[in-house]
Amino acid sequence: xxxxxxxxLVVDPNDQxxxxxxxxxxxxxxxxxxxxxxxxTLITIYTLMNLDAAGVKIGSAVHGLMMTLRQMFLQPSAxxxxxxxxxxxxxxxxxxxxxxxxxGAVIGFxxxxxxxxNLTNAYLGGGIRIIMAxxxxxxxxxxxxxxxxxxxxxxNAAVLGLSFHSVAYLTKAYSESIEEIDQSTIEALKVTGSKxxxxxxxxxxxxxxxxxxxxxxxxxxxxxxNAVAVGAAAGxxxxxxxxxxxxxxSFDFHEVGMIVxxxxxxxxxxxxxxxxxxxxxxxx
Amino acid sequence: MQTPxxxxxxxxxxxxxxxxxxxxxxxxxxxxxxxxxxxxxxAIPRAFTWLWINFRPTSNSIQYLPSIWQKLIxxxxxxxxxxVVASIIAIFVAILGSKVTGGNSVIxxxxxxxxxxxxxxxxxxxxxILLFSFKQSDFTGFLALLxxxxxxxxxxxxxxxxxxxxxxxxxxxxxxxxxLQVIFQAVIPQIMPSLISWILYMIENNVRDATLVxxxxxxxxxxxxxxxxxxxxxxxxxxxxxxxxxxxxxLEILSxxxxxxxx
Numbered sequence: 001x002x003x004x005x006x007x008x009l010v011v012d013p014n015d016q017x018x019x020x021x022x023x024x025x026x027x028x029x030x031x032x033x034x035x036x037x038x039x040x041t042l043i044t045i046y047t048l049m050n051l052d053a054a055g056v057k058i059g060s061a062v063h064g065l066m067m068t069l070r071q072m073f074l075q076p077s078a079x080x081x082x083x084x085x086x087x088x089x090x091x092x093x094x095x096x097x098x099x100x101x102x103x104g105a106v107i108g109f110x111x112x113x114x115x116x117x118n119l120t121n122a123y124l125g126g127g128i129r130i131i132m133a134x135x136x137x138x139x140x141x142x143x144x145x146x147x148x149x150x151x152x153x154x155x156n157a158a159v160l161g162l163s164f165h166s167v168a169y170l171t172k173a174y175s176e177s178i179e180e181i182d183q184s185t186i187e188a189l190k191v192t193g194s195k196x197x198x199x200x201x202x203x204x205x206x207x208x209x210x211x212x213x214x215x216x217x218x219x220x221x222x223x224x225x226n227a228v229a230v231g232a233a234a235g236x237x238x239x240x241x242x243x244x245x246x247x248x249x250s251f252d253f254h255e256v257g258m259i260v261x262x263x264x265x266x267x268x269x270x271x272x273x274x275x276x277x278x279x280x281x282x283x284x
Numbered sequence: 285m286q287t288p289x290x291x292x293x294x295x296x297x298x299x300x301x302x303x304x305x306x307x308x309x310x311x312x313x314x315x316x317x318x319x320x321x322x323x324x325x326x327a328i329p330r331a332f333t334w335l336w337i338n339f340r341p342t343s344n345s346i347q348y349l350p351s352i353w354q355k356l357i358x359x360x361x362x363x364x365x366x367x368v369v370a371s372i373i374a375i376f377v378a379i380l381g382s383k384v385t386g387g388n389s390v391i392x393x394x395x396x397x398x399x400x401x402x403x404x405x406x407x408x409x410x411x412x413i414l415l416f417s418f419k420q421s422d423f424t425g426f427l428a429l430l431x432x433x434x435x436x437x438x439x440x441x442x443x444x445x446x447x448x449x450x451x452x453x454x455x456x457x458x459x460x461x462x463x464l465q466v467i468f469q470a471v472i473p474q475i476m477p478s479l480i481s482w483i484l485y486m487i488e489n490n491v492r493d494a495t496l497v498x499x500x501x502x503x504x505x506x507x508x509x510x511x512x513x514x515x516x517x518x519x520x521x522x523x524x525x526x527x528x529x530x531x532x533x534x535l536e537i538l539s540x541x542x543x544x545x546x547x
Binding site: 028029032033036037040041043044046047048051052056061062064065068069072092095096098099102103106133134136137138139140141142145146147149150151155156159160225228229232233240243244247248251253256259260263264267268 | 306309310313314316317318319320323324327328330331334335339361362364365367368369400401404405406407408409412413414415416417418419421422423426476477480483484492493495496499500506509513525528529532533536542545546
């Protein structure tokens with residue numbers, strides 16, 4: 001767009017002046033935006049028109065929802081489980097998310113080095129990228145369910161399932177950061193005769209450390225959300241399981257409210273630590 | 285001034301410290317969680333062998349294909365609808381709350397608070413609360429995805445507006461344009477490509493999350509998978525997973541191509 005307007009600064013006297021100023025440049029990008037927008041809108045309208053609400057009366061349902069929300073947020077209580085048990089479960093979910101992120105980060109970094117286009121040959125990199133795309137496409141909950149058949153329901157299945165998805169996600173994120181590195185940095189070190197892993201740890205690692213840290217912390221937050229979800233849907237323990245029991249079995253929405261508050265505090269805490277650490281690394 | 289030797293020694297110790305810290309986090313967590321690393325690693329090949337034997341779609345599972353496909357397409361459309369409705373809500377809230385286009389600092393703080401609140405309530409909680417009031421229907425799944433997406437999209441859109449639109453906005457303000465003119469003629473057209481990029485990302489994400497919402501609320505593709513899985517029809521469950529992989533990867537490729545054109 002900029003180059004087009006630059007050319008127009010030189011006015012050819014023979015050129016006929018356009019009669020009307022065109023407000024919008026006609027470009028492929030514009031047509032694409034318009035067509036994507038209209039396509040998405042059409043799908044939305046069609047889906048909403050045909051949405052099956054199972055005969056629920058919206059008015060009374062909304063009223064019921066408001067009652068539930070009031071019980072949750074205005075009168076939270078630890079319920080029959082007691083605050084100690086809830087805090088313990090919260091700790092388990094937090095540890096689960098941190099541990100699976102550590103596993104994901106270590107394995108993900110090694111795989112990312114081999115998957116990056118500027119470091120390895122195309123076949124190895126392409127192969128890793130395809131496998132990771134397939135692993136990523138399978139939702140975390142399905143991974144946990146698959147591993148729970150082999151390991152039994154419990155921590156082992158949850159750790160493996162969450163780690164699988166983390167590895168795939170972080171491999172992609174890290175290798176994209178590695179591919180953004182200026183090629184001359186790598187070339188300069190290679191010319192001095194440095195070995196492959198020396199290049200990785202002396203040139204690549206320090207260059208991308210800030211983005212590594214921020215991707216890793218985004219993943220901690222995602223893993224925490226996933227750990228809660230997996231605890232509920234696969235019975236893998238932690239605060240998610242308590243949430244599932246109190247809302248789906250004993251219908252104690254006061255306790256649900258307490259659990260939601262605990263989860264919010266934990267995520268805010270993680271976010272706070274992430275912001276502090278990112279600042280520390282970016283300043284350096 | 286540090287000497288190079290001292291600098292390298294410090295760097296070496298720092299690296300060792302970081303590695304030791306990561307290692308001890310791992311060991312401590314696996315001790316508390318009672319995670320057995322060795323049997324965990326051994327479980328991976330066992331899981332894949334089991335998958336290959338049981339989850340492999342057979343000629344028998346072809347009969348499930350039409351109904352799985354129908355549910356999957358329905359789920360994708362539900363994810364699209366909830367994302368689009370969420371982004372319409374989010375764009376107005378983001379305009380009110382961003383530092384560039386927003387009102388006073390009270391409104392900004394309130395918007396940030398609301399966004400963070402919606403983002404941090406666990407998906408499970410939304411799904412279960414909505415299930416209680418709205419029963420087992422597609423509408424419940426739609427609402428759960430909608431409420432989750434709104435929080436994320438408000439934050440994303442606010443960041444986009446602050447990063448990309450402030451200069452254009454100043455330029456148009458200088459010409460004496462009114463607030464609404466600035467918003468609709470400068471801000472929204474300027475941020476459109478990034479906005480669509482985010483909407484596409486959210487759709488991909490929601491298709492994946494829809495599986496989980498479906499397992500919890502008994503709707504869409506998640507419900508289908510759950511039924512096959514719990515009734516031990518593993519070949520049909522495998523077929524479901526295979527179709528999910530195909531659709532998610534197709535969506536990813538499609539949205540990457542769209543991003544290449546618009547950005």
